[in-house]
Amino acid sequence: MPQVAITLAEGRTPEQIRALLHEVHAAVLPTTNTRPEHIRVVVHEVPRSHWATGDVTLTEMDAAAAGKEQP
DSSP: OOEEEEEEESOOOHHHHHHHHHHHHHHHHHHHTOOGGGOEEEEEEEOGGGOEETTEEHHHHHHHHHHHHOO
16 A cells, blocks of 8 residues: 655645645556555645755745845
């Protein structure tokens, strides 16, 4: 029984998450030779303030990018 775990920074719409679930399921199905109902796909959304790259949170990156856009 395949299980796929995906971790994303929050910010996608429910429609985007649903499309992701569908596409991952569709990719796993023919490559694992299993029944569709046995495939599990889980999306974990992490608050942007709890995700850091290079000791800078995604929230901080967003704020810096927004500051650069202003004249």
